[in-house]
Amino acid sequence: GAVQRYGSIVDVDTTGASRETAQQDRLDCLGVDASEKMAETDAERMEKYRSIINAVGRKYDIEPALIAAIISRQSRAGNVLNNGWGAYKTWGLMQVDTNPNGGGHKAKGAWDSEEHLCQGTEILIDFLMRIRNEFRSWTREQQLKGGIAAYITGNVKFECYKKVDEGTPGKDFSNDVVARAQWYKNNGF
Template identity: 35%
Template sequence: MATRSSILAWEIPQTEEPGAVGYEPPPTMLSFALFGGLFVLIGTSRGSHSFTHTMSPRLHFRLYHGCYGDVMIMETPGIPCDNTRMIACGIRGSEMFAEMDLKALQSYQILIKEIGLRHCVDPALIAAIISRESHGGTILLDGWDHTGLKFGLMQLDKKIHHPVGTWDGKEHLLQAVGILTDSIKAIQKKFPSWSVAQHLKGGLSAFKSGTEAIATSADIQADYVNDVLARAKFYKKRGF
């Protein structure tokens, strides 16, 4: 009966000693060397160049800002300061309100990110609108505002839209964020020479008051838009 060593000797062709004239390494050695070299190359590449530009915003949320501009580089003064608002205004005022709503919004974080990916909208922007419109739903009565005219986390006006789904459900957010993106695209088409930031600000204002209300950049609701952008920056830094 053949021993294990004799079987191995039979399976691996005997060749010249390394360094001898005419020496050729066995195919198994060549394959191992090629595989080992490839492994080292991949390992070196991974070690020196981290894959920060992944396509999944779930892994690197701060790199994902959707299709309508990066809110983190857009200038905003936050809530305007005037005689009626001397303390809760500016960037700090917006951040104060955003922080008050943070706990309520965190319960919707997974859903907000899913809807953001579906519509290519920064989840932080969606969170900011929800904060501004309904304080994360905490001030609503069965999903409606105190007038009974606006519905859901993003407060769709029933006189203009036909709200669908439950007030804090996926169907409602899909509809509302879809209306937001339609508003931004309408502003892009209406004012093609505007910058990315102007298109987003105009779209936010149109979401609130309608596209027809905007004839020039001066018609953008600065109070609403600047507050939303400041809150979006706050939420972006907290995982949205």
């Protein structure tokens, strides 16, 4: 299943959200506590996507909690989008990068569709496989965290495992997503 293929999200180490990310919700905490609070804030909105998240998770053999966590971090379950668009030419719940100078992807499907989640998940899996090839000595869980960081940076070159988030927004993308995913996994996803 998903655990064997990509590693188990609950076994990935995480420091959670940075102060910068926690500030989005004016939280007085940071780290895993802040990530969990933000995941919980998005949980009600996430419910309307549960069935397509689960379908995409099954289709690609990837934990639905991870898809939910990326949706939470990237678009706050659609709450920060304007007609499906985010900042910097990013599309949909998973914020696929359509910027020609960035990811250069073509937006597929409606912003909140299963087709969109398939595209975002395919991009994530592509990065997971590239990280796996680049860092063969890392554990599956380390590779999973590296793939999550690469999803946002588009880069699979990291100085070392401990620095996977150095180039990510808030310098915490993979740590925050992992902590949110763990919360979603513990709360029914």
